[in-house]
Amino acid sequence: MTCASCAQTIEKELSKLEGVTEVAVNFAAEKATVEYDPEKIDRTRLEKAVSDVGYRVIKDEITLNIHGMTCASCAQNIEKALSKVEGVSNASVNFAMGRAVVQYDSSQVSVAELKKVVKDLGYEAVERVEETAEDRERAAREKEIRTQKHNLMIAVALTVPLVLFSFRDTFAGFYESIGLGFLPMYTLPENKYLLYLMFILTTIIMAGPGRQFFTGTYKGLRHGTTDMNLLIATGTGAAYVVSVVATFFALGPGYREVYYDTAGLLVSFIVLGRYLEANAKGRTSESIRKLMGLRAKIARVIRAGVEKEIPAEDVLVGDLVIVRPGEKIPVDGIVREGHSAVDESMITGESLPVDKKVGDEIIGATINKTGVLKVEATKVGKDTALSQIIKLVEDAQTSKAPIQRIADYVAGHFIVAVHVLALAAFFFWFFVGYPTFTPGTIFETASPFLFALLIAITTLVIACPCAVGLATPTAIMVGTGKGAENGILIKGGEALENAHKLDTIVFDKTGTLTKGEPSLTDIIVARGLLANPGPSISQIPPEEIVVLEKWSEESVLKYAAVAEKMSEHPLGKAIVEGAKEKGIEVDDPEAFNAIPGHGVEAKYNGKLILLGTRKLMKDNGIDIEHLEEEMKTLENDGKTAMILAVDKRPVGLVAVADTLTEYAKEAVDELHKMGLEVLMITGDNERTAKAIARQVGINRVLAEVLPKDKANEIKKLQSEGRRVAMVGDGINDAPALTQSDIGIAIGSGTDVAMESGKIVLIKNDVRDVVSAIKLSRQTMKKIKQNLFWAFVYNGTGLPVGAGVLFPSLGFLVSPALAAAFMAMSSVSVTANSLLFKRYKLKKVHHPAA
Numbered sequence: 001m002t003c004a005s006c007a008q009t010i011e012k013e014l015s016k017l018e019g020v021t022e023v024a025v026n027f028a029a030e031k032a033t034v035e036y037d038p039e040k041i042d043r044t045r046l047e048k049a050v051s052d053v054g055y056r057v058i059k060d061e062i063t064l065n066i067h068g069m070t071c072a073s074c075a076q077n078i079e080k081a082l083s084k085v086e087g088v089s090n091a092s093v094n095f096a097m098g099r100a101v102v103q104y105d106s107s108q109v110s111v112a113e114l115k116k117v118v119k120d121l122g123y124e125a126v127e128r129v130e131e132t133a134e135d136r137e138r139a140a141r142e143k144e145i146r147t148q149k150h151n152l153m154i155a156v157a158l159t160v161p162l163v164l165f166s167f168r169d170t171f172a173g174f175y176e177s178i179g180l181g182f183l184p185m186y187t188l189p190e191n192k193y194l195l196y197l198m199f200i201l202t203t204i205i206m207a208g209p210g211r212q213f214f215t216g217t218y219k220g221l222r223h224g225t226t227d228m229n230l231l232i233a234t235g236t237g238a239a240y241v242v243s244v245v246a247t248f249f250a251l252g253p254g255y256r257e258v259y260y261d262t263a264g265l266l267v268s269f270i271v272l273g274r275y276l277e278a279n280a281k282g283r284t285s286e287s288i289r290k291l292m293g294l295r296a297k298i299a300r301v302i303r304a305g306v307e308k309e310i311p312a313e314d315v316l317v318g319d320l321v322i323v324r325p326g327e328k329i330p331v332d333g334i335v336r337e338g339h340s341a342v343d344e345s346m347i348t349g350e351s352l353p354v355d356k357k358v359g360d361e362i363i364g365a366t367i368n369k370t371g372v373l374k375v376e377a378t379k380v381g382k383d384t385a386l387s388q389i390i391k392l393v394e395d396a397q398t399s400k401a402p403i404q405r406i407a408d409y410v411a412g413h414f415i416v417a418v419h420v421l422a423l424a425a426f427f428f429w430f431f432v433g434y435p436t437f438t439p440g441t442i443f444e445t446a447s448p449f450l451f452a453l454l455i456a457i458t459t460l461v462i463a464c465p466c467a468v469g470l471a472t473p474t475a476i477m478v479g480t481g482k483g484a485e486n487g488i489l490i491k492g493g494e495a496l497e498n499a500h501k502l503d504t505i506v507f508d509k510t511g512t513l514t515k516g517e518p519s520l521t522d523i524i525v526a527r528g529l530l531a532n533p534g535p536s537i538s539q540i541p542p543e544e545i546v547v548l549e550k551w552s553e554e555s556v557l558k559y560a561a562v563a564e565k566m567s568e569h570p571l572g573k574a575i576v577e578g579a580k581e582k583g584i585e586v587d588d589p590e591a592f593n594a595i596p597g598h599g600v601e602a603k604y605n606g607k608l609i610l611l612g613t614r615k616l617m618k619d620n621g622i623d624i625e626h627l628e629e630e631m632k633t634l635e636n637d638g639k640t641a642m643i644l645a646v647d648k649r650p651v652g653l654v655a656v657a658d659t660l661t662e663y664a665k666e667a668v669d670e671l672h673k674m675g676l677e678v679l680m681i682t683g684d685n686e687r688t689a690k691a692i693a694r695q696v697g698i699n700r701v702l703a704e705v706l707p708k709d710k711a712n713e714i715k716k717l718q719s720e721g722r723r724v725a726m727v728g729d730g731i732n733d734a735p736a737l738t739q740s741d742i743g744i745a746i747g748s749g750t751d752v753a754m755e756s757g758k759i760v761l762i763k764n765d766v767r768d769v770v771s772a773i774k775l776s777r778q779t780m781k782k783i784k785q786n787l788f789w790a791f792v793y794n795g796t797g798l799p800v801g802a803g804v805l806f807p808s809l810g811f812l813v814s815p816a817l818a819a820a821f822m823a824m825s826s827v828s829v830t831a832n833s834l835l836f837k838r839y840k841l842k843k844v845h846h847p848a849a
Contacts, residue, residue, distance in 0.1 A: 003228030004469020008412045013053050024400050028473035054219025064100045068123040081117050112314050148275035151209035155271050158201045159264035165198055166261040195247045202260040210267040226415040235460040239263040265816035273823025291390050294346050294365040296330035319377045323368045331364045332379035340371035392489045396480040401493030404472040414465040425802040426456035437807045455803045462801035462818035466826035471786030474833035479779030486841045487762040488772045495758035499742050499776030501723050508728035509682035514658040518570055520578025522655035523553040524630050556652035558584050560644050563602040563609040566592040574656045610645040617643050624650050638691025667766040668696045681705055710736035727769055771841045782836050786829045793825045
């Protein structure tokens with residue numbers, strides 16, 4: 001594809017096919033996404049439709065070295081077997097070279113399955129490592145760049161003498177003064193022989209570097225379509241044909257001018273533009289290639305007690321993979337043996353290595369830093385987190401943002417409109433403009449036909465649908481790639497565009513703003529203990545209140561943990577875990593009894609321990625009035641306070657709460673600074689919910705909302721005219737995420753494809769919500785800049801090229817200058833998108849946190 005009109009052509013052709021429901025062709029990514037009914041049409045027919053309009057589909061292709069073939073029949077048998085596999089479009093086996101080349105659909109069949117087909121026939125197939133999908137795509141891009149570079153060198157080398165010949169009189173004195181008067185342009189007589197030389201040079205340019213424009217035009221017209229090639233071919237072809245006629249046919253005064261230099265400069269500038277554009281477009285998709293390059297090639301597995309190296313794609317679920325320090329982890333899995341630090345920066349964006357121990361989940365393509373790990377493979381091939389990320393980013397880069405509709409509409413009608421304008425300009429200047437405005441100018445002796453023709457050529461050449469077509473997809477490709485590098489996966493251009501329009505962010509509390517699991521927060525030692533427990537403290541004279549024992553925070557926590565050690569309740573487990581983290585040895589109680597809804601009782605060192613609610617204390621005749629103030633303070637902060645009594649004496653309090661995630665407050669503060677209203681939704685009671693909201697700075701709380709009702713609450717907010725983003729865990733909050741304008745699934749880990757969110761955050765870091773919205777705003781800013789430049793360029797360039805300034809200012813743009821402007825316009829749009837790669841997704845962080 002050479003311009004946005006090419007993408008439109010392919011889109012229209014595919015859309016005509018019966019069974020095709022939706023088509024999106026991305027010019028910058030050079031990819032087409034097609035939704036179709038496989039019962040009505042197959043992939044082969046889709047590929048044929050693309051090739052019928054003059055374009056080529058790059059297929060998945062693998063080269064396998066085949067061992068064990070003994071004759072040509074072996075090759076035939078393998079070829080037939082491979083050809084029968086669903087998803088294989090072509091298989092060719094060469095007996096002499098011992099090699100099979102298979103074209104296949106990677107969404108239907110894997111390389112491992114192809115190799116198994118060969119193995120089942122009694123042969124061995126070994127993949128050539130260099131033959132990967134990313135290598136083929138890179139090779140295609142590099143070939144395009146090499147071709148255009150080669151074309152550019154030829155065009156420039158031949159155009160320079162053409163320009164010197166054309167302006168020989170202007171530079172004659174200069175070249176004589178520096179001793180170059182012997183050059184052919186001065187030694188040849190000023191006659192037809194010099195024109196013949198210019199004709200030969202220009203013909204080589206047109207047949208060599210310029211040939212691509214004419215073949216592209218022919219293919220398009222043959223199928224009733226037009227693209228950028230037609231504009232260029234018409235412009236350069238007109239200049240060339242007029243020059244050839246003037247060289248070989250005497251048409252009289254006014255028709256002796258030749259424009260060989262114009263044709264040469266046109267081709268040179270346009271090829272320069274295509275060369276720069278090919279380079280720039282390649283850089284916009286660097287993020288995908290970087291992700292693809294992260295894949296491990298080799299895995300070391302233990303099978304039947306033997307350690308052996310195999311290609312990473314041959315690892316099976318359940319295999320035990322050995323990963324040594326410095327090696328890439330080939331698959332997603334669970335650590336079964338060993339301890340190490342793992343660099344996950346390439347997947348999550350987290351710069352610090354993460355400690356991994358037995359039982360921890362591990363992500364493929366990350367790097368093992370220190371110890372040896374034995375990892376049980378849980379996800380392999382296309383199911384790994386990296387493969388899912390690549391798929392999501394590819395889909396996002398191929399999709400179209402709503403803002404691109406206007407660009408598509410313009411590109412779809414652009415070529416025809418420009419030709420109509422060029423014809424109108426020609427007829428105007430031939431019949432009206434030339435006799436009216438040229439007298440008294442340097443053009444008054446020119447042929448009216450040639451004068452009008454040059455303006456028409458300029459109009460054709462200055463037009464640039466490429467700038468319009470590249471404006472949106474290049475920015476989206478860079479934006480989604482930048483997000484993927486930082487663990488932010490955006491599912492499509494629509495999500496990217498809509499995210500910048502948000503005005504309300506709704507956070508689910510549990511697992512998003514809070515950690516989603518209770519943890520120990522407070523230990524309070526009672527101020528005094530009653531010598532004779534039972535009566536109210538207010539009825540006892542102060543002199544009778546004595547401290548019988550010295551209790552510390554450590555001893556209060558130890559007794560509470562011993563009491564809860566046998567408990568299955570999450571709050572009890574949090575107390576036990578908190579004690580262990582503080583280095584306290586938690587002994588087994590001598591007796592244990594859980595009292596549902598109230599607490600627990602246990603015996604330890606011969607003492608009766610009670611731990612639980614006010615009701616538990618009241619039922620056991622224990623006065624806790626002197627602890628009420630501390631309890632209310634804890635409860636107002638959203639914490640669950642439990643009273644510890646030993647031998648019926650209240651000795652202290654322990655509090656447990658679902659604590660805030662590390663950067664929750666900083667993220668909420670930053671969202672407020674960005675002008676967004678932040679809400680919290682939770683099933684918790686209102687007091688607990690408001691306590692959490694106060695800590696993070698959220699003013700509006702939707703409390704006591706059941707999971708099934710969260711989507712209705714989002715709908716109510718939308719009915720107020722708000723554009724709402726819902727931030728949740730992606731599974732429990734799926735209905736609410738789907739209902740919201742933008743669902744943001746946070747902390748997905750390796751299950752990125754299963755999320756309901758339109759934006760998926762791999763890490764459980766709420767600061768990434770801020771980063772995602774900032775990224776969306778920055779991407780939209782780039783898209784608008786690109787579209788503004790593209791439309792301003794074409795809106796200004798076309799009338800100027802058509803000669804609108806000539807009557808008032810006597811100014812005309814030459815065809816060669818028009819070609820330079822056209823080439824630079826598309827390159828400038830792509831370059832502006834590439835500047836986006838420098839954008840840093842800075843995470844808010846306040847030292848006080």
